[in-house]
Amino acid sequence: MRVSLKDVALRAGVSIKTVSNVVNNYQHVAPAMRARVQQAIDELGYRPNLTARHLRKGRTGIIALALPELGNPYFAELAAAVIDAAAAHDYIVLLDHTGGKREQEVLVSQGFRARVIDGLILSPIELETEDLRRRTEQVPLVLLGEGHYDLPYDHIAIDNVAAARGAVRHLIDLGRTDVAFLGARRDRNQPAQLRVQGWREELTEAGLAVDEGLVATTDGWGHADGAHAMAWLLDSGRRPDAVFAYNDPIAIGAMRVLSERGLRVPEDVAVVGFDDVAEGRFGAVTLTSVSPDKKAIAQLAVASVLACLSGDEPVPRRVTVEHSLIERESTRGRAPRPSGD
Structure with missing residues (x-):
C-alpha cells in the first residue's frame, strides 16, 4: 500500500496540512515540528506523488532535452547535468536525439511531443531562423549552442571564439608556432566555424602566419575522425x-x-581539446582542454524553462556561460617525480 500524507500525519500526531507544508518545504514550520514530521516520513518511507502534484498545476512534470549526438561525451555529460538540475525542481527529463539533422530539429521544435512535456531544451545544429519563426507551439523553448536566431527564446551559449583564442594563446605562450586545427567542418557547423575563427584571430594577434594547410576537416566528432585528421596532416x-x-x-x-608515429605529447606536439570530458582526464597523457561550465548551462536552461512556465521572465535573454582552460599533461608535461632520499 502506498504511504499517504494521512499516514504520515497520524504517525507524527499532526495535521495533514502540516505534513504538506513540510513536504513542500514551506518556510513557516517550527524546526521541532519539521523534525518530527521528517522522522515520520523516514520511518514510513513516504514518497511524494510528483505526478499528481504537477497535474494539479496543469503540467506533466517533464522537460524534453533534444541533443544532436547522445554518443558524444560532452552531450552525455550535459544531459546528466540537465537531469540533475531538473530533479532539484521535481522534474524528470525526456531525452531526444536529433542527429544534428534539420528535419529532426524542426520536428522537435514544432512540438511533436508537446502533449507530454512542459518545456523543451534544444541544442540545434542545422535549424534555421525561418524554422523557428514558423513555430506555433506554445511550449516554452530554450536554445543551447552558438546559432544566432534573434527570436524571442532564451539562448544559452559559450563564447567559442574567445575560448578558442585562449586555447591557442596557451600554446603560443609555451613557444609553439605551428599550431594545427583539427575538426573544421564541410557543413555549417557553427561551433566549428567559430573555433576556427578564434584559431585564426589568435595566430594573427601573435604575429604568426595563418597556415590554412594546418586546418584538417572532419566529417564527425569522434576519436576516429581525430585519428584520420592527424594522419592526413602528417601524411601531407x-x-x-x-x-x-x-x-x-x-x-x-x-x-x-x-604516438603510433613516434611523436611524443607534449614534447614534440602539444595538444589541446575542447569540452573537458571525463575521458580526457584519465588517459596515459591527460588532456589539456577548454572547459565550458556544463553545470551552469544545465541549471540556467532548466531555470529558464521554469521561469517561462511561471510567467516570471517575459524578456528573452542570450546568456553567455563562463569557460576555463584546464591545463594537463598534453601541454605542460608530467610533473617531475620527487627524488628519493
Whole structure:
C-alpha cells in the first residue's frame, strides 16, 4: 500500500496540512515540528506523488532535452547535468536525439511531443531562423549552442571564439608556432566555424602566419575522425608542433596517431581539446582542454524553462556561460617525480 500524507500525519500526531507544508518545504514550520514530521516520513518511507502534484498545476512534470549526438561525451555529460538540475525542481527529463539533422530539429521544435512535456531544451545544429519563426507551439523553448536566431527564446551559449583564442594563446605562450586545427567542418557547423575563427584571430594577434594547410576537416566528432585528421596532416608532409582540436574525442584520436608515429605529447606536439570530458582526464597523457561550465548551462536552461512556465521572465535573454582552460599533461608535461632520499 502506498504511504499517504494521512499516514504520515497520524504517525507524527499532526495535521495533514502540516505534513504538506513540510513536504513542500514551506518556510513557516517550527524546526521541532519539521523534525518530527521528517522522522515520520523516514520511518514510513513516504514518497511524494510528483505526478499528481504537477497535474494539479496543469503540467506533466517533464522537460524534453533534444541533443544532436547522445554518443558524444560532452552531450552525455550535459544531459546528466540537465537531469540533475531538473530533479532539484521535481522534474524528470525526456531525452531526444536529433542527429544534428534539420528535419529532426524542426520536428522537435514544432512540438511533436508537446502533449507530454512542459518545456523543451534544444541544442540545434542545422535549424534555421525561418524554422523557428514558423513555430506555433506554445511550449516554452530554450536554445543551447552558438546559432544566432534573434527570436524571442532564451539562448544559452559559450563564447567559442574567445575560448578558442585562449586555447591557442596557451600554446603560443609555451613557444609553439605551428599550431594545427583539427575538426573544421564541410557543413555549417557553427561551433566549428567559430573555433576556427578564434584559431585564426589568435595566430594573427601573435604575429604568426595563418597556415590554412594546418586546418584538417572532419566529417564527425569522434576519436576516429581525430585519428584520420592527424594522419592526413602528417601524411601531407606537415608536422605541427601543436594541435588545437574541435573537441576532446578528436584530440584523443590525434594523440593516438602521434604516438603510433613516434611523436611524443607534449614534447614534440602539444595538444589541446575542447569540452573537458571525463575521458580526457584519465588517459596515459591527460588532456589539456577548454572547459565550458556544463553545470551552469544545465541549471540556467532548466531555470529558464521554469521561469517561462511561471510567467516570471517575459524578456528573452542570450546568456553567455563562463569557460576555463584546464591545463594537463598534453601541454605542460608530467610533473617531475620527487627524488628519493
